[in-house]
Amino acid sequence: MSRASLLLCCLALGFAVSPVSAGEPVFDVHVHLRDGEASLREYRKDVTASGIELAGLAAMWFGGPHQALQGELDAMRTGNDAVIALAARNPHLVPVATVHPYDGQAALDEVTRVAARGVKVLKIHPHTQKFDAADPRVLALVRHAGTQGMTVLMDNANILPGDSERLFNLALQAPKTKFIFAHIGGMNFRFWNMLALARTADDLFADNIYFDISATVVLAADSPIEPEFVWTLRNVGVDHVLLGSDYPQLGIGKAVDALERLDLTAEEKARIRSGNARKLLGR
Structure with missing residues (x-):
């Protein structure tokens, strides 16, 4: 009997069904806490409702109405300081800062400043922040982030044409910087083979590219493209694959449930759930 059929039978008979199967604790590498502490409380409620043991989360302050656009230097410093302060009160939280690459030296200076305060992840988003990943200012920024010991998290949902190709070329030109490409290319995940x-x-x-599979894993699980998706995860290297929710757009329960339905080994799933993130982020 398939997992889906078993679930339906249990529901029909009135049996209680846990939202997510128990397993390795989960490290969520893609969380938007747009309202700081209030958002964190709501996120924790979602985690509890999903029956998940949380190993940690990487959280950013921008997203939704907070786009961190070029020239918004004061807003970016304020947002970065807020997520750093939130992490200081919540040790399981990894703070994720942001800048805009087109702010030039001011962006480089802000990276230096937040790195000195212990920030290990920088998030930039070509689509919402409205920049071209092939721009020389982006290369200068990610190279500088690498010298500061920061991993660069970038959106890779292929909203823009040539998204994956640009990001691959960027990573080739900045070999000393580690990257996490969010959503593993969306429906263009095949490129990454x-x-x-x-x-x-x-x-x-x-070998400096990692992927978070937030959102895309939800689409791929139990779909006609699932075998190709699993094949891609193994080709990019399961040890380079991380789990994320993209909260509040999607909850971590959906991501974990989708991961558990993929035709991967228990060891592979454990590494994706938290092992790889812990190793990359030093947690």
């Missing part, structure tokens, strides 16, 4: 070949080329790829 190129990494299996890139690893065979001498002096080309520094």
Whole structure:
């Protein structure tokens, strides 16, 4: 009997069904806490309702109405300080800062400032922040972030044409910076199978790309594209795959449930649930 059929039978018979199967604790690497402490309380309620043991979360302040656009320097400093303060009160929370690449030296200075305060992740978003990932100012920013020991989290939902190609080229040009590409390319995830070949080329790829599979995993699980999605995860390297929710758009319960339905081994799922994130983020 399939998992879906078993679930339906249990519901029909009135049996209690846990929202998410128990397993390795979950590290959620993609959380938007737009209203600070209030958002964190709501997020925790969602985690509790899902029956998940949380190992940690990487949280950013911008998203939704807070787009962190070019020139909004005071707002970005205020937002970055707020998420740093939130992390100080909540040790399980990894603060994620942001800047706008087109703010030039001011953006570089802000990266230096937040890195000195212990921030290890920088999030920038080509679509919502309205910048071109191929712009030289973006390369300068991500290289600088790498020198500060920061991992750069970038949206990779392929909202913009050539999204994955631009990001791949950016990572090739900044080999000393580690990247997390969110959503693993969306419905263009197939592109990233190129990494299996890139690893065979001498002096080309520094193996500095990681992926969070937020949202895309929900679409792929139990779908006609699931075998290709699993094949892609193994080609990019399961040890480079992280789990995220993209809260509040989606809850972590949906992401975990979708991951559990993929045809991966228990060991692979455990690494994706939290092991890889803990290793990358030093947690």
